[in-house]
Amino acid sequence: MTDAASNDPVTSSNAQGEEGPASGMKADLETITSLAKRRGFVFPSAEIYGGFAAAYDYGPLGVEMRRNIRDLWWRAMVQERDDIVGVEAAIITNPQVWTASGHVSNFTDPLVECRECQGRFRADHLEPDDQGVVRCPNCGKAGAMGEPRQFNMMLSTIVGPVSDESGRAYLRPETAQGMFVNFENVQTTSRKRLPFGIAQIGKSFRNEITVKQFIFRTREFEQMEMEFFCHPERSLEWHTYWKKERLRWHYGLGMRPEHLRLRDHTPDELSHYSQATADIEVHYKWGWGELEGVAHRGDYDLTQHAQHSGKRLTYLDPETNQHIVPHVVEPAVGLDRVMLSLLLDAYDEDEIGGEKRVVLRLAPSVAPVTVAVLPLSRKDTLEPTAQRVASMLRKQWKVQYDDTQSIGRRYRRQDEIGTPLCVTVDFDTLDDQAVTIRERDTTEQIRVPITGLEAAVRERLEALQPHVPSLDEIEI
Ligand SMILES: [Zn+2]
Numbered sequence: 001m002t003d004a005a006s007n008d009p010v011t012s013s014n015a016q017g018e019e020g021p022a023s024g025m026k027a028d029l030e031t032i033t034s035l036a037k038r039r040g041f042v043f044p045s046a047e048i049y050g051g052f053a054a055a056y057d058y059g060p061l062g063v064e065m066r067r068n069i070r071d072l073w074w075r076a077m078v079q080e081r082d083d084i085v086g087v088e089a090a091i092i093t094n095p096q097v098w099t100a101s102g103h104v105s106n107f108t109d110p111l112v113e114c115r116e117c118q119g120r121f122r123a124d125h126l127e128p129d130d131q132g133v134v135r136c137p138n139c140g141k142a143g144a145m146g147e148p149r150q151f152n153m154m155l156s157t158i159v160g161p162v163s164d165e166s167g168r169a170y171l172r173p174e175t176a177q178g179m180f181v182n183f184e185n186v187q188t189t190s191r192k193r194l195p196f197g198i199a200q201i202g203k204s205f206r207n208e209i210t211v212k213q214f215i216f217r218t219r220e221f222e223q224m225e226m227e228f229f230c231h232p233e234r235s236l237e238w239h240t241y242w243k244k245e246r247l248r249w250h251y252g253l254g255m256r257p258e259h260l261r262l263r264d265h266t267p268d269e270l271s272h273y274s275q276a277t278a279d280i281e282v283h284y285k286w287g288w289g290e291l292e293g294v295a296h297r298g299d300y301d302l303t304q305h306a307q308h309s310g311k312r313l314t315y316l317d318p319e320t321n322q323h324i325v326p327h328v329v330e331p332a333v334g335l336d337r338v339m340l341s342l343l344l345d346a347y348d349e350d351e352i353g354g355e356k357r358v359v360l361r362l363a364p365s366v367a368p369v370t371v372a373v374l375p376l377s378r379k380d381t382l383e384p385t386a387q388r389v390a391s392m393l394r395k396q397w398k399v400q401y402d403d404t405q406s407i408g409r410r411y412r413r414q415d416e417i418g419t420p421l422c423v424t425v426d427f428d429t430l431d432d433q434a435v436t437i438r439e440r441d442t443t444e445q446i447r448v449p450i451t452g453l454e455a456a457v458r459e460r461l462e463a464l465q466p467h468v469p470s471l472d473e474i475e476i
Helices: 030-040 058-079 095-100 176-180 185-189 231-253 300-309 335-346 382-393 407-417 450-464
Strands: 042-044 055-060 083-085 108-113 120-122 147-152 156-158 166-168 195-206 221-230 260-264 279-283 287-298 316-317 322-323 327-334 348-350 356-361 371-377 400-401 421-425 434-439 446-449
Touching: 030 042, 030 108, 030 335, 030 348, 030 407, 055 058, 058 083, 058 195, 058 231, 058 335, 083 356, 095 221, 095 300, 108 446, 120 327, 120 450, 176 195, 176 221, 176 300, 185 195, 221 231, 221 371, 231 279, 231 287, 279 335, 287 300, 287 335, 300 348, 300 400, 327 348, 335 348, 356 407, 371 382, 371 407, 382 400, 382 450, 407 421, 434 450, 446 450
Parallel strands: 083 195, 371 400, 371 421
Antiparallel strands: 042 055, 108 120, 108 147, 156 166, 195 221, 221 327, 260 279, 279 287, 287 327, 316 322, 348 356, 421 434, 434 446
């Protein structure tokens, strides 16, 4: 799979998934792309130079949302557990890593070139028409495609001052290998016993022939991956556990359960070393697409690295006093794809007082702004109190202070970026030392004293967090 979330080094073709019945999601890609740019979530990269194919820059709201998602992943996978630790490995490392992992020889896509227009395409993406003729998607010429050749998808570079092949190195195509090559060091220093996991968040790079769907598939992307090392006899149990646990995590971010599904790979989709792999898929408006992969990698990676490095990468079982090669279960998800899925899923349109409204129903834990503080007017008399309220709330939440335009337009703007709560300071505040909290989803307003504001905000934010079922409640 080439998908950002997965790591299969043996084949890079996208198994299936981007077709299916229309879903309940309201937003299409154009709507979200436009909102993301207009409000400062995602910009085309280097737009003043006309952008760059499939590269994006994240703006002020985008970075906040990404930090939230990253933090939630790290908290769930590392901080709240005793059996997982983290690493941050180098993006450009010893190229032997990629020989051992299989990426140098197998991480390829079949590439064809049109003899007429020199356009390049993935051979497995071209379909013959009714007459069985393959037409060029670019110039329309029939039968002009050359023979497919295997194209390696790793982005390579030259390290050092001499530009010859001796300096050839690669930008990592996945973060996973950083955990495998550090297995011994982490095991020794953290003194973890099986089962235990190693987690990492970081950028990866793939020289995709075709890129599409906004930030769904890009050449540079950010992965959140965890390698869970366990006893071979218990690996299938752990695979089931992680399928459920990862589904729970997505529910916790606010993804609507009806827009998520778990799909087990069919035997012909599985790698030769994998006993089981499942995808967590999202029901986009254009069909189902992969969000996260939960792969059973067997002992493939540790065995490969042991062979190529000559080091023993095993675990000494204290009960049997035997060296075993642990099996690995790997939940791997792309941060960019999580963000896109949340934006699409949260997008909604409704009507308030006869007026159309766009609202992002993001969970408070992922929303880029948690509370907006809005003085009713720009009059100087309100400013000191409003600023005081804002700095009080800033100690705990991401706060935006906005005193431009009419209050109605400011509410709309906050609704459109998914801010769960607005706090309004008005002229009565000066007398009664109370403010108004307005909820995004219901537009309901309540008046609370400033002294009780923090508690009231916390209570409301908690109430807005999605319900997460327990592990037992999840049926797969
Ligand atoms: Zn052509």
